[in-house]
């Protein structure tokens with residue numbers, strides 16, 4: 271399955287805290303376009319709204335304002351329309367403890383109603399590719415953290431999804447395992463042609479995976495949009511430093527500012543159509559003035 | 561309301577093998593019993609009140625198994641009905657929060673009603689004996705099942721729920737693939753507790769108009785002043801409970817073998 275375009279248009283997400291009714295802005299204003307088949311890393315400090323974006327992209331949360339489009343549909347509104355198209359790898363493996371590795375990997379295929387034989391054949395194939403051929407019948411508690419995350423990766427890829435989303439999926443593993451899994455993940459995503467978004471708070475991780483790195487402010491807006499290939503290997507140190515400073519100061523460092531993608535406000539408004547035009551044009555003006 | 565202490569004893573006594581300590585304790589009890597029986601006069605108790613082991617054994621031989629079967633059938637039938645009913649309502653309450661807000665206080669109310677009141681209501685409202693017994697058991701066990709099921713469904717981790725939702729399951733898939741297996745351990749515990757509760761409640765319910773069942777035989781024995789028979793039937797009741805517990809433990813060991 272080839273990838274789909276992901277587009278955030280003036281995306282905003284707020285939560286009302288149940289305890290005191292205070293309104294929290296998790297996503298201030300997001301505008302970005304991720305092209306089909308692109309592999310993009312999103313980096314931002316803890317609590318900047320990365321997981322909130324993740325939830326909106328999966329369709330578990332509705333945006334407060336603006337839109338998030340996958341292809342030309344919204345994952346929240348058209349929830350069931352995305353069956354079989356989106357797969358996720360979460361921070362924790364989130365395997366079902368009562369299912370063996372094989373049965374865990376079969377889950378997404380069961381949900382789309384594939385024949386059991388075919389489910390097993392595909393799931394076995396992916397477990398083998400991830401080096402778990404000897405562990406198909408093992409229960410999650412019999413596997414190490416790294417192996418469990420491999421099962422979770424197999425469970426995502428078995429769908430050959432158009433969209434692959436990973437939220438801090440490797441952060442809790444030791445460095446060697448994390449690097450290995452990250453590499454596998456990116457290689458497989460490229461092979462599948464899926465559009466992949468990897469969310470992380472670790473700069474090193476972000477720089478090592480993506481075609482692009484989106485740097486988020488807190489609350490989330492795109493501070494910088496960096497095409498890694500634009501930076502020759504000898505200037506990577508400088509790039510790292512610039513992103514680091516950007517993350518720390520919550521303001522885009524000058525060295526990367528000129529690369530940040532500026533979307534013309536008119537184009538955005540056109541895309542959004544007449545709905546909420548008034549409010550959105552206000553926001554677009556604000557965004558442009560930034 | 562929940563007989564937790566009793567349930568613990570039963571659960572630990574439910575395995576196939578008895579630890580040595582349990583056997584010794586039982587033997588000591590038997591010896592003490594026999595001693596008490598032989599020295600009833602010294603203790604100031606009439607001799608028939610503490611029948612000898614031999615006398616109880618004789619009564620045990622005359623136990624009518626059809627009564628045992630009838631009572632067990634009543635218990636299992638009522639538990640299955642309670643379980644099915646509770647499952648339907650619990651799923652409804654889980655899916656529609658408004659239903660839960662209205663229904664939950666009523667369920668708590670039902671749980672606070674004493675067993676003896678249910679028995680009196682059953683006598684007042686229903687003629688048919690089987691229906692009376694079934695009503696009492698369902699009224700006592702149903703709400704317990706319901707509350708256990710609802711709270712365990714709510715306890716299913718948000719992590720797993722989000723995970724499966726990201727794959728877009730249908731409602732029936734959600735319950736079959738996630739909810740049911742996730743709450744299975746809690747369901748089995750709930751079954752054990754309700755089983756021991758139902759066995760004890762059914763005997764009281766059978767006192768009202770029933771002409772079969774262990775509760776009825778107990779009341780007959782009492783009317784005839786046959787203390788040995790009372791003891792024999794009590795022993796059978798306890799044994800039946802332990803046997804059913806053991807079956808549940810076997811099922812548990814099989815379906816929960818994935819647990820560490």
Ligand SMILES: Nc1ncnc2c1ncn2[C@@H]1O[C@H](COP(=O)(O)OP(=O)(O)O)[C@@H](O)[C@H]1O
Nearest residue numbers: 285286287294296315316317318319320321322
């Ligand atoms: N369901 C929620 N209810 C209330 N506040 C939330 C909820 N989810 C996230 N938030 C808040 O939104 C902000 C961003 O959270 P999150 O998206 O998890 O950040 P990140 O993943 O970047 O660490 C935090 O301040 C968090 O407290």
Ligand SMILES: [Mg+2]
Nearest residue numbers: 320321437438
């Ligand atoms: Mg997060």
